[in-house]
Amino acid sequence: MGISTEWPLIAALVLLILSIFVYPKRLSKAYKLPPSPPKLPILGNLHQLLGKPRHEALWQLSKQYGPLMQLHIGSKHFLIISSPEMAKQVLKTQDHIFCSRPKSRAAQRLTYNYLDIAFSPYSGHWKEMRKLMVSEFLGPKRAKLSNHVLVTEMESIINSLSPNTEVNLSNIFSEMLEHILCKVAFGNNYRGEPQMGPSLKVMLSETSELINGGVGDIFPVLGFFVDHLSGWNRRLNDLFKNLDVYIDKIVDDHLKDNVEEISEEDKDFVHTLLEMSSKENASGYRPNLADVKALVMNIIHAGIDTNATALTWAMSEIIRNPRVMRKLQNEIRNCTGRIQKVEEMNTTKMTYLKMVVKETLRLHPPAPLLVPHESLSHTQIDGYDILPNTPVIINAWGIARDPSNWGENAAEFYPDRFENVGGDFGADGFEMLPFGGGRRSCPAKKTAPLNVEFVIANLLYWFDWEPASGTKCEDLNMEDFGTIVLGKKVPLCLVPTKHKWKN
Numbered sequence: 001m002g003i004s005t006e007w008p009l010i011a012a013l014v015l016l017i018l019s020i021f022v023y024p025k026r027l028s029k030a031y032k033l034p035p036s037p038p039k040l041p042i043l044g045n046l047h048q049l050l051g052k053p054r055h056e057a058l059w060q061l062s063k064q065y066g067p068l069m070q071l072h073i074g075s076k077h078f079l080i081i082s083s084p085e086m087a088k089q090v091l092k093t094q095d096h097i098f099c100s101r102p103k104s105r106a107a108q109r110l111t112y113n114y115l116d117i118a119f120s121p122y123s124g125h126w127k128e129m130r131k132l133m134v135s136e137f138l139g140p141k142r143a144k145l146s147n148h149v150l151v152t153e154m155e156s157i158i159n160s161l162s163p164n165t166e167v168n169l170s171n172i173f174s175e176m177l178e179h180i181l182c183k184v185a186f187g188n189n190y191r192g193e194p195q196m197g198p199s200l201k202v203m204l205s206e207t208s209e210l211i212n213g214g215v216g217d218i219f220p221v222l223g224f225f226v227d228h229l230s231g232w233n234r235r236l237n238d239l240f241k242n243l244d245v246y247i248d249k250i251v252d253d254h255l256k257d258n259v260e261e262i263s264e265e266d267k268d269f270v271h272t273l274l275e276m277s278s279k280e281n282a283s284g285y286r287p288n289l290a291d292v293k294a295l296v297m298n299i300i301h302a303g304i305d306t307n308a309t310a311l312t313w314a315m316s317e318i319i320r321n322p323r324v325m326r327k328l329q330n331e332i333r334n335c336t337g338r339i340q341k342v343e344e345m346n347t348t349k350m351t352y353l354k355m356v357v358k359e360t361l362r363l364h365p366p367a368p369l370l371v372p373h374e375s376l377s378h379t380q381i382d383g384y385d386i387l388p389n390t391p392v393i394i395n396a397w398g399i400a401r402d403p404s405n406w407g408e409n410a411a412e413f414y415p416d417r418f419e420n421v422g423g424d425f426g427a428d429g430f431e432m433l434p435f436g437g438g439r440r441s442c443p444a445k446k447t448a449p450l451n452v453e454f455v456i457a458n459l460l461y462w463f464d465w466e467p468a469s470g471t472k473c474e475d476l477n478m479e480d481f482g483t484i485v486l487g488k489k490v491p492l493c494l495v496p497t498k499h500k501w502k503n
């Protein structure tokens with residue numbers, strides 16, 4: 001174990017010793033707070049989360065302390081949600097109370113002081129920004145361009161695959177998503193320019209690490225010094241600077257274009273935003289340059305890794321389950337018949353494909369703990385008091401794998417289960433939450449699964465697939481990795497063979 005992995009533990013021990021003298025005593029006992037595991041002074045429950053992936057550690061604790069559990073870490077009191085019933089309370093019944101986001105230094109820095117959608121507190125600004133993304137980026141206005149870009153990218157991948165030659169599909173998916181989102185949002189992929197610093201991929205992976213927060217987020221003042229000594233503050237500053245240079249270039253290039261001369265069809269999202277920044281909308285709002293940059297930041301952070309991860313897990317599960325692959329290929333090929341081009345693929349009637357994608361998102365929700373919510377005011381759930389500004393973590397990963405919600409075969413990849421499950425995501429809609437819920441749910445929850453379906457349908461239509469280097473299907477490595485986005489630890493490498501039609 002190197003110093004980079006040991007420092008949180010060392011820092012925590014130093015803080016424990018110092019805090020006995022420095023920190024005030026704990027919160028008053030005037031409220032009936034949710035059950036909580038026994039805790040150490042100041043460190044609280046931190047030690048119970050070390051050494052395991054966070055979603056797994058939280059799930060194990062919830063088995064002992066219940067689906068509504070409070071964890072104390074430093075100065076923060078987190079509410080942990082681990083059942084569909086409790087998730088429904090937070091995301092539906094009391095959505096108006098739990099629709100804010102907790103603050104953190106990484107989120108503040110990377111969103112130009114909370115000007116974005118995903119991390120900004122519940123506010124009029126958030127509402128306007130979300131409306132902008134839904135209508136101008138994810139809505140029907142841009143659907144034609146998005147589809148065209150998706151088809152072009154898919155065609156180039158299909159044409160680039162050499163039969164019987166191993167390919168790293170994890171990389172292909174990341175690059176594909178980066179191209180698609182950048183083309184639709186900025187009209188160009190803005191890659192490969194050395195003066196622009198690290199690649200987008202490197203910046204995204206650094207973001208995933210830093211967005212988890214520094215020690216200073218939970219141990220104010222003293223933790224800040226720890227973050228300074230460990231280099232966390234410097235890493236955050238460097239990341240912000242690099243991202244800002246990247247985004248500045250995009251915005252500057254767009255400012256040079258004469259938007260009036262560009263046809264509606266050729267305008268990308270940034271053109272549209274800049275155009276809107278020159279006049280107020282019906283509710284008197286207009287985005288300024290910092291808002292535009294924050295939205296660009298959200299698109300690259302929220303859209304690339306989530307989608308690429310979903311695709312990687314989908315193909316991994318399909319390969320590991322030859323029965324599912326055969327059934328799915330039969331459906332795709334029967335529904336499609338003989339076609340010559342990717343653009344002729346139509347997945348609308350492929351019901352089993354939709355079940356396969358749902359089952360992938362159930363077992364492998366790309367954001368296993370969603371994005372933390374926060375309570376706006378005091379409330380009660382199940383007779384327990386929840387205080388204002390309580391950060392709320394919803395364990396979507398655990399809920400979606402719980403046999404009490406999904407039966408004894410909950411851990412199995414079995415898409416056919418959706419034949420008998422009413423509703424989109426479980427009987428009540430809270431048994432799986434790959435896109436969260438309530439007003440902070442993912443704005444791409446309708447479009448993202450369609451894109452995953454389209455890519456999987458094409459890969460399985462044109463090619464047959466096998467694991468690389470003689471690995472047996474059932475031995476495919478399925479270890480996961482990450483906190484905010486739970487990816488596949490070992491890249492997915494497969495060998496395609498061009499499909500031969502029988503006459």
Ligand code: HEM
Binds near residue numbers: 118307440444448
């Ligand atoms: C398979 C793909 C995706 C998955 C699984 C996913 C999942 C999620 C989840 C779990 C949340 C948090 C919901 C909550 O806190 O309740 C979220 C929020 C968000 N997602 Fe996605 N997402 C995907 C794709 C996208 C794409 C393509 C975009 C746009 C380019 C996007 C934009 C956002 C934004 C802006 C938010 C913040 C919403 C808010 O706070 O109001 N996501 N997503």
